[in-house]
Amino acid sequence: MSVGIRAIIGLILVFGFSVLFSVSLIELALLLAIFVWVPVLLHYIVPLSTGISADRWLIQAGRWSLLFAVAGGLAVVLESTILAGIWLVFTLVIGVLGVLRQLRYGLFRSEEMLINLALVYLPVGGGWLVLSVSGASSWLPYSDVIVWLTAVHFHYASFLLLIIAGLYVRHLRQKRSVPIVWPPLASMLAIGPVLIAIGIDQGPPLEFYLVVFYWLALAGFSVWWFIDATRRTDLTGWVRVVMASAALVFLCTSSFSVLYSYGLYTGTMIVDIPWMVTWHGAMNATVFSLLTVLVIWQAHARPDVHTIEVSRLRTRGYVGDKPIQSGDWPPGTHRAKLVHDWHRFVGDSETMHPNIQKFYADPQSYNMQADVQWAAGFAH
Numbered sequence: 001m002s003v004g005i006r007a008i009i010g011l012i013l014v015f016g017f018s019v020l021f022s023v024s025l026i027e028l029a030l031l032l033a034i035f036v037w038v039p040v041l042l043h044y045i046v047p048l049s050t051g052i053s054a055d056r057w058l059i060q061a062g063r064w065s066l067l068f069a070v071a072g073g074l075a076v077v078l079e080s081t082i083l084a085g086i087w088l089v090f091t092l093v094i095g096v097l098g099v100l101r102q103l104r105y106g107l108f109r110s111e112e113m114l115i116n117l118a119l120v121y122l123p124v125g126g127g128w129l130v131l132s133v134s135g136a137s138s139w140l141p142y143s144d145v146i147v148w149l150t151a152v153h154f155h156y157a158s159f160l161l162l163i164i165a166g167l168y169v170r171h172l173r174q175k176r177s178v179p180i181v182w183p184p185l186a187s188m189l190a191i192g193p194v195l196i197a198i199g200i201d202q203g204p205p206l207e208f209y210l211v212v213f214y215w216l217a218l219a220g221f222s223v224w225w226f227i228d229a230t231r232r233t234d235l236t237g238w239v240r241v242v243m244a245s246a247a248l249v250f251l252c253t254s255s256f257s258v259l260y261s262y263g264l265y266t267g268t269m270i271v272d273i274p275w276m277v278t279w280h281g282a283m284n285a286t287v288f289s290l291l292t293v294l295v296i297w298q299a300h301a302r303p304d305v306h307t308i309e310v311s312r313l314r315t316r317g318y319v320g321d322k323p324i325q326s327g328d329w330p331p332g333t334h335r336a337k338l339v340h341d342w343h344r345f346v347g348d349s350e351t352m353h354p355n356i357q358k359f360y361a362d363p364q365s366y367n368m369q370a371d372v373q374w375a376a377g378f379a380h
Helices: 003-020 025-045 053-063 065-078 081-105 110-133 144-173 182-202 206-231 237-266 273-298 354-361
Strands: none
Touching: 003 025, 003 065, 025 053, 025 065, 025 110, 025 144, 025 273, 053 065, 053 081, 065 081, 065 110, 081 110, 110 144, 110 182, 144 182, 144 206, 144 273, 182 206, 206 237, 237 273
């Protein structure tokens, strides 16, 4: 199933659920995340196979995402703990794949680290959805609407935003160098969702300070995106307009969180929860998310990884019917081979990667080179 078909089916399901059930703006935001944004973004993380097992499994998870999304969507409108648990299981699988990708990709690409962290954050959103539908506000120190908004928060600020940022930088890095502001921005975006959770738990004044810190990251990202939209001559005009529009929308909507937190801090309510739900949550879930996904649709790239094929052939002594020492053949009549008869080791040689076959059939055409350097702290 192509990503376009996946998105269309997701939108149809959101529309159908909205017609059949009386959904609030909070529920609509969750339905969009579950049916549309999560399945679509899972595709763009690995649009083409990389040869890495975790990426291959993530592709498969994306293909099954809509099936689990139906359970998640029904959990939202029916407030079913069991159905929410099914969505949680799916998000846990995604989180595990995020850990496996991080172990494989390492610490050399900040954008991949951010994407993997978003995958790890997603089960947190799934867990808060379970808490929301199970009525956990009766024993948690938060109101029912705060519990629901936390579920929304971890599907958007912790998942969608981080993946959008990571995918864009991945594409940018394969075109030119990333700006010097990216590493600190990435770090602030990564820890921001956790800081907001701590702030909500502790309340003012700490909440206000943490919200301002996180907003600086969001504002910095918005300004950078807007400036980059004016400079990216390699992108088509409409993509640059959409990109700049997304930056302006996000700069505006994210500012409302500072106003809300400041009101709690000073005791002077500037914007209330209904305002935040409409102009912060709903706008980000619809307008901002749509605009950014459109940008990624036009400006995405596969992960920049280098893989090698590893042979699974194992044996002792020489391989094949004859020894491989050159003295066993008249000079000039044979080239040394590591495998004389493929069928002794594999049932069908066509299933083996051609590079592996080439190595075993003509090892003399390969050279091994090593550039060894002492790690910092061990050099003499």
